[in-house]
Amino acid sequence: MALRAALRGLLSCSSHGRLCASSTSFSQRNNSSSANLKVDHDQTTGVAVMHMQSPPVNSLSLDFLTEICITLEKLEMDKGCRGLIITSSQPKVFSAGLDILEMYGKSPERCGEFWKAVQEMWLKLYGSNMVTIAAINGSSPAGGCLMSITCDYRIMADNPRYSIGLNETMLGIVAPFWFKETMVNTVGHRNTEISLELGLLYKPAEALNIGLVDQLVPEDQVLSAATQTMTKWLAIPEHARQITKSMMRKSTIEKLRSNREADIQNFVNFITKESIQKSLRMYMEMLKQKKA
Amino acid sequence: MALRAALRGLLSCSSHGRLCASSTSFSQRNNSSSANLKVDHDQTTGVAVMHMQSPPVNSLSLDFLTEICITLEKLEMDKGCRGLIITSSQPKVFSAGLDILEMYGKSPERCGEFWKAVQEMWLKLYGSNMVTIAAINGSSPAGGCLMSITCDYRIMADNPRYSIGLNETMLGIVAPFWFKETMVNTVGHRNTEISLELGLLYKPAEALNIGLVDQLVPEDQVLSAATQTMTKWLAIPEHARQITKSMMRKSTIEKLRSNREADIQNFVNFITKESIQKSLRMYMEMLKQKKA
Amino acid sequence: MALRAALRGLLSCSSHGRLCASSTSFSQRNNSSSANLKVDHDQTTGVAVMHMQSPPVNSLSLDFLTEICITLEKLEMDKGCRGLIITSSQPKVFSAGLDILEMYGKSPERCGEFWKAVQEMWLKLYGSNMVTIAAINGSSPAGGCLMSITCDYRIMADNPRYSIGLNETMLGIVAPFWFKETMVNTVGHRNTEISLELGLLYKPAEALNIGLVDQLVPEDQVLSAATQTMTKWLAIPEHARQITKSMMRKSTIEKLRSNREADIQNFVNFITKESIQKSLRMYMEMLKQKKA
Numbered sequence: 112m113a114l115r116a117a118l119r120g121l122l123s124c125s126s127h128g129r130l131c132a133s134s135t136s137f138s139q140r141n142n143s144s145s146a147n148l149k150v151d152h153d154q155t156t157g158v159a160v161m162h163m164q165s166p167p168v169n170s171l172s173l174d175f176l177t178e179i180c181i182t183l184e185k186l187e188m189d190k191g192c193r194g195l196i197i198t199s200s201q202p203k204v205f206s207a208g209l210d211i212l213e214m215y216g217k218s219p220e221r222c223g224e225f226w227k228a229v230q231e232m233w234l235k236l237y238g239s240n241m242v243t244i245a246a247i248n249g250s251s252p253a254g255g256c257l258m259s260i261t262c263d264y265r266i267m268a269d270n271p272r273y274s275i276g277l278n279e280t281m282l283g284i285v286a287p288f289w290f291k292e293t294m295v296n297t298v299g300h301r302n303t304e305i306s307l308e309l310g311l312l313y314k315p316a317e318a319l320n321i322g323l324v325d326q327l328v329p330e331d332q333v334l335s336a337a338t339q340t341m342t343k344w345l346a347i348p349e350h351a352r353q354i355t356k357s358m359m360r361k362s363t364i365e366k367l368r369s370n371r372e373a374d375i376q377n378f379v380n381f382i383t384k385e386s387i388q389k390s391l392r393m394y395m396e397m398l399k400q401k402k403a
Numbered sequence: 404m405a406l407r408a409a410l411r412g413l414l415s416c417s418s419h420g421r422l423c424a425s426s427t428s429f430s431q432r433n434n435s436s437s438a439n440l441k442v443d444h445d446q447t448t449g450v451a452v453m454h455m456q457s458p459p460v461n462s463l464s465l466d467f468l469t470e471i472c473i474t475l476e477k478l479e480m481d482k483g484c485r486g487l488i489i490t491s492s493q494p495k496v497f498s499a500g501l502d503i504l505e506m507y508g509k510s511p512e513r514c515g516e517f518w519k520a521v522q523e524m525w526l527k528l529y530g531s532n533m534v535t536i537a538a539i540n541g542s543s544p545a546g547g548c549l550m551s552i553t554c555d556y557r558i559m560a561d562n563p564r565y566s567i568g569l570n571e572t573m574l575g576i577v578a579p580f581w582f583k584e585t586m587v588n589t590v591g592h593r594n595t596e597i598s599l600e601l602g603l604l605y606k607p608a609e610a611l612n613i614g615l616v617d618q619l620v621p622e623d624q625v626l627s628a629a630t631q632t633m634t635k636w637l638a639i640p641e642h643a644r645q646i647t648k649s650m651m652r653k654s655t656i657e658k659l660r661s662n663r664e665a666d667i668q669n670f671v672n673f674i675t676k677e678s679i680q681k682s683l684r685m686y687m688e689m690l691k692q693k694k695a
Numbered sequence: 696m697a698l699r700a701a702l703r704g705l706l707s708c709s710s711h712g713r714l715c716a717s718s719t720s721f722s723q724r725n726n727s728s729s730a731n732l733k734v735d736h737d738q739t740t741g742v743a744v745m746h747m748q749s750p751p752v753n754s755l756s757l758d759f760l761t762e763i764c765i766t767l768e769k770l771e772m773d774k775g776c777r778g779l780i781i782t783s784s785q786p787k788v789f790s791a792g793l794d795i796l797e798m799y800g801k802s803p804e805r806c807g808e809f810w811k812a813v814q815e816m817w818l819k820l821y822g823s824n825m826v827t828i829a830a831i832n833g834s835s836p837a838g839g840c841l842m843s844i845t846c847d848y849r850i851m852a853d854n855p856r857y858s859i860g861l862n863e864t865m866l867g868i869v870a871p872f873w874f875k876e877t878m879v880n881t882v883g884h885r886n887t888e889i890s891l892e893l894g895l896l897y898k899p900a901e902a903l904n905i906g907l908v909d910q911l912v913p914e915d916q917v918l919s920a921a922t923q924t925m926t927k928w929l930a931i932p933e934h935a936r937q938i939t940k941s942m943m944r945k946s947t948i949e950k951l952r953s954n955r956e957a958d959i960q961n962f963v964n965f966i967t968k969e970s971i972q973k974s975l976r977m978y979m980e981m982l983k984q985k986k987a
Contacts, residue, residue, distance in 0.1 A: 309636065593880065
């Protein structure tokens with residue numbers, strides 16, 4: 112909780128503009144790590160690799176989201192960092208998505224705070240000037256899939272036990288419009304419609320087939336393939352690439368940026384309903400039984 | 404004409420909101436039928452099957468559209484009905500589409516009345532809270548294709564003598580913007596452009612290939628496959644699925660809902676032109692010669 | 696320069712409406728040619744073939760764009776011309792795209808004049824009432840690709856030495872929003888995003904695969920295949936086809952038409968930057984070295 116309290120100011124600050132001044136600088140640094148993130152920043156290539164290591168499954172709690180946002184902001188402001196690879200240090204999972212515990216039995220204020228952090232991560236990733244590549248070395252449901260589709264390119268481990276998708280509907284909750292639009296921009300309207308209505312999770316081969324990921328490689332080559340692809344992307348004239356990326360994404364980003372408060376209110380009203388709380392409780396009990 | 408007169412009030416009422424109160428209730432009913440529709444409603448599964456049986460080819464006349472709209476409204480209001488399968492009882496055809504006789508030699512008022520019913524059917528189907536599946540057991544041109552693409556899922560008989568598509572252009576008429584947007588939402592912009600400009604009809608395999616239908620099965624298994632698929636859809640948390648469906652479709656629906664009168668006027672002005680009337684006459688004569 | 700001066704009035708006139716009166720008529724003519732264009736107009740079929748013959752690689756200079764616009768306007772106004780095939784008389788290239796010399800070391804006024812002509816060509820082609828087919832018998836980068844994707848249909852020579860794509864980013868410049876939207880309307884959002892950010896050029900087989908071209912044929916059959924396809928398109932009821940085409944494209948066209956001045960200013964500000972001028976100089980030097 113201490114970390115979160117300390118970082119609140121930064122989050123609210125950065126929510127008003129893409130970047131805001133920070134007193135921290137790590138331009139001389141090669142590596143950094145916070146509780147749940149390990150960042151390897153290779154100064155010679157300008158590429159940072161962000162390893163998510165929040166046990167057991169990189170669930171996106173408010174604390175973890177806050178750490179991610181701070182790291183993203185620092186990297187974004189660091190002129191020596193031109194590319195970002197996001198991957199997982201946890202076995203078999205990229206990220207399990209939004210932490211259900213943050214949505215169950217919490218006050219409206221706390222739910223709103225949580226949702227604001229989810230928005231913030233999406234805004235930072237989808238609007239990043241860096242080249243962003245998701246090295247998806249495990250399952251990637253819901254919020255994990257969202258992180259992946261905000262990136263410029265997705266490489267997934269070709270392991271049929273893994274899956275990826277925006278499966279919120281299966282939990283009885285609803286992906287908001289900006290999850291939906293990111294998905295439409297990736298796999299088109301019809302794939303998004305059927306995928307979101309059924310809460311589908313796709314095996315790697317299926318995900319490749321509909322364009323939800325761009326490339327499959329053997330599990331032990333995900334990070335090296337991401338590094339190779341990054342080299343190719345960093346060879347592109349940078350300014351033109353950045354303006355082009357912004358042109359492709361700005362209308363979607365603007366739609367959330369100008370509706371953040373209403374979107375938070377919408378989420379809070381929905382998630383605090385008794386019926387939805389009941390759905391979440393049933394889902395958590397199902398998860399417990401699976402483990403037992 | 405008596406049926407139509409009796410139902411006019413309902414149609415105009417329902418055109419202002421999604422649902423309006425009706426004194427009729429058939430929550431205890433298992434089956435119902437009007438002149439040209441047979442509805443089998445299985446109360447245990449919550450699935451209704453609507454068989455179109457308007458000889459010879461389920462052409463969408465004003466009377467038939469009115470029947471369909473009333474049936475859809477009743478099912479929509481019936482809490483015991485959660486899924487709707489639409490299929491045909493006529494051999495070799497799902498629906499031949501809008502009845503040309505309703506567009507030829509008719510007064511502007513009558514043409515406007517007809518078009519309002521077409522709008523109403525589209526609004527009810529595309530915005531339905533039920534899971535809707537088209538069991539396409541025959542050819543499905545023009546308005547028949549429109550009915551199909553308003554559904555959540557399309558299963559077609561794998562018979563190369565059947566075809567499906569928005570082929571209005573071949574008749575010299577123009578699919579309105581909401582036909583177009585439903586098509587874009589299904590097969591994307593480029594497929595829609597080439598398909599509408601050329602008035603293309605697709606064989607089942609081609610339709611599957613561009614995503615115009617979701618699944619092909621042998622002709623005698625269309626309905627059973629639809630029933631199986633429905634079971635899968637009905638297992639999804641209902642409230643979340645409905646909100647998601649609405650999120651995917653509401654901007655398209657809103658565009659027509661807020662422009663119905665202008666869209667009617669546009670259709671009436673176009674269809675009553677002498678040149679268009681001549682096209683329709685030629686088309687009908689061609690059809691007669693084909694039969695002879 | 697004389698040609699350009701003579702034609703300035705026409706360009707500015709046509710920029711305010713789709714068509715404006717011209718005193719020239721060539722309805723009795725079978726063939727015409729200006730310095731860099733040869734037009735074969737077959738009065739019996741109503742099909743004009745526009746051969747680009749501006750050595751060495753059909754670069755789109757201000758003069759050449761002006762010639763193309765005048766020809767397009769004349770054909771558009773000629774009721775005897777219903778279809779247009781665009782092809783190249785230069786070996787191995789359809790068009791190399793916008794002439795870099797028009798963007799390097801020029802005054803802001805001149806750059807603005809050039810960009811206005813690029814806009815004009817796009818407006819005339821993308822909004823044409825004629826059936827337009829690109830017979831792509833050579834490489835077609837950048838502006839050459841733009842010309843191709845404004846057409847109703849694209850047939851490309853199946854020669855793996857040729858390529859096609861909006862590769863502006865590789866030159867350090869940025870495709871404007873209307874290039875982008877034409878591309879999205881052709882190959883979808885995700886293909887456009889990755890294609891524009893990386894400045895990709897596609898081999899014919901790859902281009903077919905993502906839908907950037909519609910058909911591949913042996914190199915010596917490009918024009919005959921285009922002629923055959925044209926026959927099919929001209930058999931479609933014309934008025935309905937034209938209205939449908941307009942419906943599919945008008946929102947994109949309107950977006951540029953109502954923002955031409957701002958778009959010109961945006962281009963001029965960008966292209967006259969010292970950093971961009973430096974990029975262009977480096978690119979031209981690279982081209983020279985390639986030749987030597």
